[in-house]
Amino acid sequence: MDRLESMEVFVKAIDLGSFTATAAALDLSGPMVGKHVRFLEERLGVRLINRTTRRQSLTDFGRAYYERCRIVLAEAQAADALAADQLSEPRGKLRVTMPAHLGRHCVTPILLALARRHPTLELDLSLSDRFADLVEDGFDMAIRTGALDDRAGIIGRRVARQRMLVCASPSYIETFGKAHRSGGPRHPSGNRLPAARPCVAAMALPARRRFRRRVRAGRSIASRRSRCDRRRGERRHGAGLAAILAGA
Structure with a gap:
């Protein structure tokens, strides 16, 4: 069984006062609630709950363990919320390499507009016609024109087509x-x-x-x-x- 899930069942059982109410709240069967509690007791080697047919009560160790479990579960929820926040808003440093002329006139204005919409996003732009090695040079993304070399581990996606013209004054x-x-x-x-x-x-x-x-x-x-x-x-x-x- 998953220890964190068993802690959640244990805390809910203490908060609600019965295995039956806990089973209904967590959409579990009554015996499954008991299995989660026994899993913790067997893992710890100590009884957590004194339970009879009429009532249940925490042991001294069970009371201390209950308080610790509440802290652990709260921290786990905070960690999940942090991950959700990271996914909802772009943040951190984005290192991008691109050709100088194309980057200056076409790509950079788009990326700067993106940065204005997301203040927690930091841009590190390299405008160079040199073909950089993404891994060796530490870039997250490269914007290039022409055919993409077949390089292992590189994922390429066409974002636009460039039309070449012959012009004269x-x-x-x-x-x-x-x-x-x-x-x-x-x-x-x-x-x-x-x-x-x-x-x-x-x-x-x-x-x-x-x-x-x-x-x-x-x-x-x-x-x-x-x-x-x-x-x-x-x-x-x-x-x-x-x-x-x-x-x-």
Whole structure:
């Protein structure tokens, strides 16, 4: 039998004054109430209750044990309430790693709003394009883009889809032209231009800085070499990025 449950039955039997009332209150049979009390007595090696057909009374040890059981049961209930409180309100430190650009502009505002709703939640955010080891680096969660590596013990869940686009400014098209499905790039004047043109690629690996845009029937056009990648995206914004795209 469970000792804590037997203590609860014992205390209830003393509070209500009879095994019959205890059985009704706890939805047990009368004999089962007696078994719980005997379990405690046999475990302790001492009698707790003097019981006759008409009345029951605590022994001296039973009275002291009863008071201790009440304290133990109250502490157990307080511990359960603490667990319930923990589950009802997020609290403690949450360590999250995420890519710098995505984290700063997309994820961090959401997490800060979450922290405002839950004052007991503490955020520890790491904005880095380095793939962190959750266990070794002590992170609770990682937010990443792209395919998830098959790593043992890591649970992954897609939270959104990211659409990749090829974009160009008007000055870039003026300088380098734009690609056509019928052939290579053309200047707005109609003259053909060399296929290779500079670009800024959102690629993390140097080997992927050269890419080709695929069009219908599997044909590809306009091979492009990236003059920089966007791993340090914040540094590529503004005038510097415009200069690169313009071929400066």
